[in-house]
Amino acid sequence: MKGTDNIFVGKIVAPQGIRGEVRVQTFTEHPSDFKNLAVFGDEIANGAMHFVRVVPNTNVIIAQIDGVNTRNDAENLRGTELFIKRENLPPIKSGEYYQADLIGMTVVRNGTEIGRVVCFQNFGAGDIMELDNGEMVAFRGAKVDFNTNTIYAE
Secondary structure: OOOOOEEEEEEEEEEEOOOOEEEEEEOOOOHHHHHHOOOEEOOEOOOOEEEEEEOOOOOEEEEEEOOOOOHHHHHOOOOOEEEEEHHHOOOOOOOOOOHHHOOOOEEEEOOEEEEEEEEEEEOOOOEEEEEOOOOEEEOOOOEEEOOOOEEEEO
16 A cells, blocks of 8 residues: 555534534545544544534534533535554455555556546445546446556546
């Protein structure tokens, strides 16, 4: 694996209720994965966030953070990015990738370089690579070559 030791797994998007709970947009395979993750952020110590429940039919969870007891406290955390340590990631099977390891790779389509991956989006129909030139390219069917640091898109 390459890249950073910190893997981006979610973002606090809003307070939830009046007791300091927060809504977290998750970027894990399943939102409930947060039950077993020791996440941290700029203002959140490792392990201080506790999973409460999944919001049905979304990639959002409700969480409680140690020391955050009011809606105002929770509001102050809006936009906080959440991470886990790379060493805590589960092993992956052959042919699978962590998206974090594909960031920065060159994307080639029909033999022509079309850009570099800056992030991934998923609006419900599958993963989409967002390139440094603003173009969006479907990841489905893509071939990844770690030796050349290249993704061959269909």
